[in-house]
Amino acid sequence: MKNIVLIGFMGTGKSAVGRRLAARLGRQFVDTDEEIERVTGRTVAQLFAREGEVRFRSEEALVVKKVAARAGLVVATGGGAVLTPANVETLKQNGILIGLTTDPEIIFHRVRRKKDRPLLNGAGDLQTRIKEMLAARADAYGVAEFTVDTGRHGQEETVELIVKYLQERCQS
Ligand code: SKM
Numbered sequence: 357m358k359n360i361v362l363i364g365f366m367g368t369g370k371s372a373v374g375r376r377l378a379a380r381l382g383r384q385f386v387d388t389d390e391e392i393e394r395v396t397g398r399t400v401a402q403l404f405a406r407e408g409e410v411r412f413r414s415e416e417a418l419v420v421k422k423v424a425a426r427a428g429l430v431v432a433t434g435g436g437a438v439l440t441p442a443n444v445e446t447l448k449q450n451g452i453l454i455g456l457t458t459d460p461e462i463i464f465h466r467v468r469r470k471k472d473r474p475l476l477n478g479a480g481d482l483q484t485r486i487k488e489m490l491a492a493r494a495d496a497y498g499v500a501e502f503t504v505d506t507g508r509h510g511q512e513e514t515v516e517l518i519v520k521y522l523q524e525r526c527q528s
Contacts, residue, residue, distance in 0.1 A: 357428040360522070361447050364456035364497055365490055366435040366473050367466040369506040369514065373456060374432035376515045387432045391419045400434075404474035417443060424450050436475070438496045448499075452525070454518055455500025458507035460487045 362370040371387050378385035389400050392415045403412045416437055423431050424446045438444050464483045467476055502521045504514045
């Protein structure tokens with residue numbers, strides 16, 4: 357059984373939807389950011405601050421390989437995991453890539469008070485930063501074979517849309 361892999365920008369709801377989707381399908385849920393924190397004993401923010409993004413990305417690549425070696429999981433990936441083509445290849449080998457997206461304004465409202473997203477905590481206007489990052493990453497998130505806008509659909513509805521897509525995919 358293939359993994360179901362959620363990809364998309366920070367604040368699109370990958371972890372919350374992933375947890376609900378896993379419960380709905382009776383599958384195990386893995387969040388790659390949480391797994392990195394478990395393995396390294398550091399928070400994502402600490403890893404970025406103390407050891408830099410390069411170290412974080414190498415831990416992320418290791419976790420991606422580990423989850424892809426397992427089957428039947430629902431996986432929520434970190435927002436930048438699919439920026440590395442090798443991660444995409446690895447995740448696709450045994451996984452169905454599902455995208456979550458929404459408008460920059462909605463993302464801004466969801467993430468503005470969070471302090472655990474180092475790439476959003478830099479200098480400058482947060483809304484502009486989100487817009488620029490989303491535009492720069494559009495192609496990377498385009499690898500998803502099915503995408504849901506979580507600004508238009510609530511979490512339960514998003515789960516049901518994904519389940520329906522998976523059922524139809526299975527039948528075709
Ligand atoms: O994986 C974390 C980390 O903060 C980097 C990131 C990104 O590049 O979009 C998203 C988060 O999930």
